[in-house]
Amino acid sequence: MFFLCPIIRFKFVFVSLLIITQTPYNLYQSVAILIFARELSKEASLKVLAPKNQLANKQIFENLNILTKQKTQSTQIPVFISNDLNLDSKASFGQNITAAISTVFDKGFENLICIGNDCPALKTEHILTAAEALNTSDAVFGPDFRGGTYLIGLTKKAYDNVDFQALPWQTPNLFQSILASFSEKKIQILDQLQDINTFKDLVLYSSERHIVSFLLKFTSSFQFLTFSWINTAKSEVLLFARSFRGPPIFGF
Template identity: 35%
Template sequence: MNKKRIQETAVLIFANSAEVDARNKTSISNPELFYELTAHTLNIVRQSGLPFFHISEKEQRGNTFGERFSNAIQDIYDKGYENIITVGNDSPELRTHHLTETDEHLKLGKTVLGPTLDGGFYLMGLHRSNFNPSLFQKLPWQRVGLFSKISHLFSTNNSTLHTLPLLRDIDILEDVSALLNFIGRIPKAVFRILADFAKRNIQFFETHILKSEMRFINCSFNKGSPNLLLFPQ
């Protein structure tokens, strides 16, 4: 009988195509931006030397985000990997050292999360023993408090959690303005597109970004970004 070879860590890039992202994220509907973001993510992952799988809307299965994400994770485990590092394509500050640090902590038996400013996460490192598809699907995906909820889930499984630095992601127009303040931390191609986008939408930024306000967002993101966001001055 052939036994499946046990392998250690693989990266799951759970990200839609640029065209689908542009349709879903209507306030920043720019396929070129999402193409560059995906290219950046692929480049960062390749530099880590870890095996990786890009699962877009073409391969995703399920009716809800939780189902599609959980099924994608299970598919990678079924290939024989013990650990999975999941990332999306909307975190331009992501670097290879975030992946290698995650891999190191996974080998120590820890679970890893990289939080985002909106209360979601840009990266998750998870051993198969800490993955419960049923509980995972019930998490408040794309809602406020996701990071807190998933952290609590891991703690109840007696998993030691390692937290990576806080990063920004791109989901809505306001995120563009925030990221433009960090030119040295995002890819030049992405910065060029964001700067051009901001220039063409200068009236929006002048009238909205400088105010502290609560906004409701109703769109389909690649990972755990909430629908309800608070933007401070």
């Protein structure tokens, strides 16, 4: 037994070093994350989260961008942002998301996880779960409550076999169309999460006790809010709160 101790000790040190060096980046180094979102001013003009106050609306989307980047950076997985990829501003949504995904895959990555900036309920754990799922599956999807998706994870091989540009992007039929397109592939489905596209969605998050508290972390958003915005919020909260068990988080 005495002569085995050095060997056992060596094995223990080797295994310990192996565990220490297995960071998320090492585990998922063939994976990339793509944050696909419109340019800030365009996003704010198309989605109204702060009625009658464009400055506050823009600030909220800026905060959403910050929050999304923070979640992706903590994964230690390489992150690409669609606005940095020189996409065609006149192209359709489908053309641009297809071009963005192709650009990232062309950099040599085998797997890709595409997310937006409008789902504050998305956690780092969802992203890492998707990255791990792609080791054994062709694709992984996170459905939202509008018939769309908040996360799309793909292997390059699966992506090459599907006409992504032809999918009904920005419609309630997107998720079902994706499932049909991948019917012969091995896929995994993540938890269904609520995204934010309108002011009512923002109130819905509050009513359902989701993590709209992210707004409170960026108090600069609220210094722009007008009395008309707050009065609108009051009426919307009263309207939506009746549909849910718990009271809203915000006390307007």
